[in-house]
Amino acid sequence: MESNKDHAALAEVFNKDEDRVDWHDETLWWIRQKRDKNVHQLPEWELLRETASNIKHNVLSNLSTYLEQFEKSALANGVKVHWAADAKEHNEIILGLLKQHQIDRMVKSKSMLTEECGLNDYLATHGIDVIDSDLGERIVQLAGEHPSHIVLPCIHKKKGEIGDLFHKYLGTPSNVDDPQFLTETARHHLREIFLTRKAALTGVNFAIAETGEFVICTNEGNADMGANLAEIHIASMGIEKLIPKREHLGVFLRLLTRSATGQPITTYSSHYRKPREGKEIHIVLVDNGRSTQLGREDFRNSLKCIRCGACMNTCPVYRRSGGHSYHTAVAGPIGSILAPNLDMKKYADLPFASTLCGSCSNVCPVKIDIHQQLYKWRQVLVKAGYAPAGKKIAMQVMAATLSSPTLYHAAGKMGRATIKFAPFAVNNKLNPWYKQRDMPTPPKESFGEWYAKNRGK
Numbered sequence: 001m002e003s004n005k006d007h008a009a010l011a012e013v014f015n016k017d018e019d020r021v022d023w024h025d026e027t028l029w030w031i032r033q034k035r036d037k038n039v040h041q042l043p044e045w046e047l048l049r050e051t052a053s054n055i056k057h058n059v060l061s062n063l064s065t066y067l068e069q070f071e072k073s074a075l076a077n078g079v080k081v082h083w084a085a086d087a088k089e090h091n092e093i094i095l096g097l098l099k100q101h102q103i104d105r106m107v108k109s110k111s112m113l114t115e116e117c118g119l120n121d122y123l124a125t126h127g128i129d130v131i132d133s134d135l136g137e138r139i140v141q142l143a144g145e146h147p148s149h150i151v152l153p154c155i156h157k158k159k160g161e162i163g164d165l166f167h168k169y170l171g172t173p174s175n176v177d178d179p180q181f182l183t184e185t186a187r188h189h190l191r192e193i194f195l196t197r198k199a200a201l202t203g204v205n206f207a208i209a210e211t212g213e214f215v216i217c218t219n220e221g222n223a224d225m226g227a228n229l230a231e232i233h234i235a236s237m238g239i240e241k242l243i244p245k246r247e248h249l250g251v252f253l254r255l256l257t258r259s260a261t262g263q264p265i266t267t268y269s270s271h272y273r274k275p276r277e278g279k280e281i282h283i284v285l286v287d288n289g290r291s292t293q294l295g296r297e298d299f300r301n302s303l304k305c306i307r308c309g310a311c312m313n314t315c316p317v318y319r320r321s322g323g324h325s326y327h328t329a330v331a332g333p334i335g336s337i338l339a340p341n342l343d344m345k346k347y348a349d350l351p352f353a354s355t356l357c358g359s360c361s362n363v364c365p366v367k368i369d370i371h372q373q374l375y376k377w378r379q380v381l382v383k384a385g386y387a388p389a390g391k392k393i394a395m396q397v398m399a400a401t402l403s404s405p406t407l408y409h410a411a412g413k414m415g416r417a418t419i420k421f422a423p424f425a426v427n428n429k430l431n432p433w434y435k436q437r438d439m440p441t442p443p444k445e446s447f448g449e450w451y452a453k454n455r456g457k
């Protein structure tokens with residue numbers, strides 16, 4: 001996702017529509033509350049989180065072993081395995097497979113990894129038509145946008161806007177925004193596509209090293225439609241998606257959807273193991289910076305992520321700034337940890353787009369210390385010279401003021417006097433705080449002055 005603007009500037013664009021911001025905020029918070037209700041029904045919730053975190057810890061500590069085991073098992077099942085070091089290689093492998101089979105139209109479902117790799121645009125430049133079949137992904141595709149949320153790709157769109165898109169591209173009557181009707185229309189539109197595409201690409205939620213199988217979780221069943229009807233099924237998978245054994249799957253399936261949408265389980269948890277007679281399954285194992293992140297001790301735990309989106313739903317910054325403000329495929333708190341690993345300069349703004357309140361870490365089903373990692377990224381980025389100049393100067397001034405009692409008291413006096421006698425100096429458009437709040441009435445004296453007078457009374 002290319003943008004010359006940083007998170008704050010893009011959030012400002014989103015914030016222009018206050019109704020949208022309120023409704024986006026409330027909808028995501030409602031999902032967070034659904035998650036809480038469901039979670040509280042499971043007394044063993046914390047045990048599940050701890051277990052999942054430990055299983056993933058084991059996987060990350062032995063990643064190369066599990067990857068080799070998975071490859072061996074998958075090959076034995078008749079699945080073709082490809083390795084991609086980066087996004088470029090991933091895209092080239094997919095294009096090569098499609099060319100080899102003389103296919104120029106593909107259906108795709110549930111793959112944020114292909115968003116990360118920019119696959120749709122790449123294939124379009126090579127004359128391949130890709131249709132996203134997940135309803136939310138199809139809506140953003142029709143709008144010429146990228147998903148704004150990893151689980152709810154079009155959460156930023158209002159019903160009326162979706163109705164307008166369907167009217168423009170799918171021929172529905174104008175001003176119709178009934179979700180039932182629009183969903184039915186999309187179903188007919190996609191049915192035709194499923195029946196005519198020879199290739200289907202899906203993501204992977206979990207891959208099992210022991211058996212070589214992989215699992216895709218969806219609520220719409222569209223991944224199954226695509227993969228089962230096509231002659232060639234390509235599964236794009238980040239190398240961190242592994243779990244050692246099938247018996248571990250239950251732990252993750254119980255955590256995933258409860259955390260994502262507050263459902264006890266996804267409608268479809270589909271297992272793929274071997275191709276049917278006359279069909280092909282290909283798995284592309286993608287690194288794209290994951291090995292580098294694995295080598296960053298402070299950030300390696302971020303690879304435990306199962307992409308449930310709970311950290312986004314709970315984040316006060318995400319809820320009020322929208323997913324597109326993160327200008328990266330995976331938005332929100334976890335995206336702000338993953339993106340700087342790929343390009344520190346380009347994504348230096350993201351770890352600062354957080355209040356560090358810790359709500360993300362509290363809800364994370366695999367116990368990633370998200371807010372701690374955001375805080376650590378800030379330190380890394382500042383040391384590496386990627387903090388904005390304004391922020392660097394402000395921090396130096398603040399450090400000098402807070403380390404000198406004389407300067408600190410003088411600054412306090414000056415601040416109180418300014419608010420009292422020259423309020424326009426702070427209550428103006430240049431002060432973002434003032435835009436929606438009144439500055440407080442200044443106290444007559446500081447606590448230090450009061451204490452000095454009243455000490456010992």
Ligand code: SF4
Pocket residue numbers: 259304305306307308309310311312334360363364365366367368370
């Ligand atoms: S970091 Fe945790 S909460 Fe956020 S998407 Fe990943 S698993 Fe879910």
